[in-house]
Amino acid sequence: MTYSFYLTTGNRRLTNHWKELLFNRKPAAPEHRHRATDGHRPTLTTSGTRGPTMAELAAGSLPLGDPAFNYQDEELTERLKRLYPAVNEEETPLPRSWSPKDKYSYIGLSQNNLRVHYKGHGKNHKDAASVRATHPIPAACGIYYFEVKIVSKGRDGYMGIGLSAQGVNMNRLPGWDKHSYGYHGDDGHSFCSSGTGQPYGPTFTTGDVIGCCVNLINNTCFYTKNGISLGVAFTDLPPNLYPTVGLQTPGEIVDANFGQQPFVFDIDDYMSEWRAKIHGMIARFPIGERLGEWQAVLQNMVSSYLVHHGYCATATAFARATETLIQEDQTSIKNRQRIQKLVLAGRVGEAIEATQQLYPNLLEHNPNLLFMLKCRQFVEMVNGTDSEVRCLTIRSPKSQDSYPGSPSLSPRHGASNTHLQPGGESPTCSNGVTPPINYSESNSSDSTKPHSANSTQETSDSEMEIEAEHYTNGVVEGSSARIMNGTYKHEEILQPDDNSIGNGVTADEGCINGKQLCGGNQAATERMIQFGRELQGLNEQLCREYGKNATHKKMLQDAFSLLAYSDPWNCPVGQQLEPTQRETLCSALNSAILESQNLPKQPPLMLALGQATDPGPG
């Protein structure tokens, strides 16, 4: 088999060896290449895609030499940013002009696709023609506004200004069809997905500036005429509407203002009112009688947080101190905690096993989660942390301890290998719990002599010591990084140690960090390759059952890409190997378990924190 295969980011060529190992059954290269570039370059179709269209790019590139246009463009960008600060234009671009692709043939565009004129016969309503903006209104706008100036009313002034969804017939005026809404100049009526209008506002004609405001907070729309609000025209609007204008008789010309110029209507003032309104609503939100018992609410929040993350002892202590009850029983907490611990330790295989044993059917009902876990397991195999490869790599006495199902060995390990204790990774305890870390300061009585007291600690206080390491998980990204690093440092310290003991693998440039693929063990590597195939098989099976899944494909591809590098830890996709990457998966698994037990999948405390820190739209 000979074909070239390029990776998404690294652009490193896979060696034939790996290629065959991974893809010997499915030469899917051409498809892959397309996938790989998808999303990184503009697509060719205009319909329903994110990202700028080709036509738009062309339009944008034409006047590049014109300094006035650049200036205007800059002003536009600045104004849009100010109006819609919550919109991420890389994800959901704002409408900036009319689309030359998404229009009826009787519509002509000019002036950077902002001016619309009618070029049909205009005999009757069958000659109506509309044009949509390049993009739908992003929901993150909160409140969206654009204006249209009537340059000429043409013969009869049958102009409609409004909104329509993707795909609505363009041989019509806005408002006549389902998911189409318009305000018409000839009679001043509003058309709400209907051929017959309702009396709405005044008529409009040459020289008038008509504005259309979409309030995405309450899904209504109102128009303005020459800076005066005409009141609500439509309610219960669907999402993803495009600014739309329609013309029907010769000579009709209108200019759009999507923010290129200051608006006639004071939209900032309107937005500020809504901002104040929502702030006020939050401030004055009525609290139910029972919810008003703040202390109970706060206690419940703390308790549920502790329980959620499995801080069993703390939760019990807290419950005792506050005289409250814990929602979940102790065993359940401990089970979850154990599984989480395994995931965080990188021992995903064991975690899967434990989950299947304790919560039968859970993963069967969550094939996506299972797939994610398996993918992670593969990554951990590369990392050399998963037990399946670990048992093969480490042949030292220590490695024997790592065999699952040997609880009796843990005390011995603690006693004989005290020098290894800092190793947060060494799986000693049969129940999958890591041995105490020497900084288990939470146990004040033991802090003075951590080594000698180890055995008692392990048996009696396993929860506490887990909490010590585990608290990283509960903290939101970013702020937690520091703490995490502190914790996982041990792993790095451990690694060279492991290598020195482990069997001598050819130490080439891959050993810079002292880490080697699958711990450098050949058998482990073979097991990993085999597992990779199984994983590929699982993916195909899932595709057959549930259809293609781009996320899965990407995940799998990223995982396999690790093999393309001699030093996976120092490659463009090496980030996957970092222990912090286990956290999302860990909390997803935890949430899934909780959900299966009819408990909230996210602790209320985190929800509140998220709401408090999120600036939110508008």
Place this chain on the structure above:
Amino acid sequence: MCTVQRIRAAYRRFVSFCPLCVPFALVQEVTATSRHYVDRLFDPDPQKVLQGVIDMKNAVIGNNKQKANLIVLGAVPRLLYLLQQSSSSLELRTECSVVLGSLAMGTENNIKSLVDCHIIPALLQGLLCPDLIFIEACLRCLRTVFISPVTPVQLLYTDPTVIPHLMSLLSRSQRTQEYITQIFSHCCKTPEHQTVLFNHGAIQNIAPLLISPSYKVRMQALKCFSVLAYENTQVSMTLVNVLVDGELLSQVFVRMMQRDQPIEMQLTAAKCLTYMCRAGAIKTDDSCIVLKTLPCLVRMCSKEHLLEERVEGAETLAYLMEPDVELQRIASTTDHLVAMLADYFKYPSSVSAITDIKRLDHDLKHAHELRQAAFKLYASLGSNDEDIRKKITETENMMDRIVSGLSESSIKVRLAAVRCLHSLSRSVQQLRTSFHDHAVWKPLMKLLQNAPDEVLVMASSTLCNLLLEFSPSKEPILESGVIELLCSLTQSDSPALRVNGIWALMNMAFQADQKVKVEIVRCLGTEQLFRLLSDPDTNVLMKTLGLLRNLLSTRPHIDQIMSSHGKQIMQAVTLILEAEHSIEVKEQTLCILANIGDGNTAKDLIMTNDDMLQKIKYYMGHSNVKLQLAATFCISNLIWNEEDGSQERQDKLREMGFVDILHKLTQAPDSSLSDRAKTAMQQYLA
């Protein structure tokens, strides 16, 4: 001792007023404690007095009964005495004013008692003390007293040194600013008050407070400007040029109207700009009016605001656009205002009645206010534009609402409803359709029976329109005995009512039956008719002449009326033509004469009156074309060929030199005049 007697009196009052026969001991106890507080004010040891006042302060806070007790027991004069004594320590004096302020926070009766004890001069005197804490305590108390509706505001202006002193205190602290501006805004009720405050530099002193860091100060300063500018050109004209921190005052007000500001502030700022606009200081097409003030006031009318705010918003908006048709047009399309106002009539809502007694009470209290505000705003909206009137009458149940509004118990609502009806009655189309369909004349007639003058003025003015000849309501109104009512209006002391009465009669007489005309003359009586012809109000005179002119149309009617009242009418005409009157009045009079000249027998009344003929001759040569035309018209009627005795008349008039004049007039530059003269000349040629 007098205190003891008073206590006893109070005591007895307590017992006798106590409907549930509160145990004697309890009453005794309450009075005894209160008495104890008062007694301590008389302690010879100043330190004990101070402690007594402080204890009293703590005892009265939030306790209306205790406040009433202490007032009855005579604490106020003693407190005022202590407050005024320069020998008292500042601390004591301050505490005294705090207690007095607390007493003022109670019921209206408390305020009355305080004012009766001359608390105001005492506190104003206290403001002369240099100590800021004491001044602030006095001002706080004064504020509480002055914002009560029972306090006569005039008390602020009795001593001419008070206002300047208050102005000077404005710079002392945020508290003095808040209290003083609040006092001003409550005590500025008349143009005189506005002038006094203006002359003492209110604008310059208060303007900087609009950007104070304290919301309360900003708000009270803003309120001050709204009361100062109301219907005051001088203040308004000054305000537009005032700069606050380099910014024009109107711009400061616009900022205060921003939609995220508190509603109270938006509304008051909109009022300021409205008053400045109405006083002519800001043009009605200024963007701060069209794009800011008007939309702000329309917003205030929306359902989401408090009922009070909606009332104020609607009233202010009505006032803003009353004289300007363009603003009326803009408002009529803003935010569905016309439809929005329909909601004002839905209080108390049926839901509130069942679910929430408190809400029902609140709704009931504001229901009248809401209705009258809506009627006012409709009246203002529809006062000029036919399309808007159509829009209003097409609003759900609008005419029914007006009809029931006309017979509501609240005078304010009745007045507003009739104003609204009047505004709509200016539409020919509405008169012909909705007015007739809803028989609005019926409640209108009822309203006219015995209503206060202000309602009568509006109602009779509306009636004038309903009596126009094309109005289908004219007939039924006539049959309802309206003539007598209108005649009685012409005898009113109010010129407006006299005008409306005679105006309605004039409209009624236009192209009317002989029967109606006779009835009018009979009912009005010639005496009253001639009294009206010498009315000091030109409007009344004009309409009376108009009535005469309408009565004297078509030949049989002319002859009939002139045969019975010819002498008096000729006399009146002579008088008017001889007196100093405007051109319009004289023109109207000459037209009457021309009509008389059109009668068969009536002609003789002129022909036999040489004096009158001389007058006509004089007006034919008058410098004003209108008068020339009217006089020529008269002559032309007199010499008309086809009538009996035309030859003699022609001869007589030729003798008097009319032909020469007519000849001259055929050359007149004014074509209608020369045409008229030529037509007259042809009568001679034929």
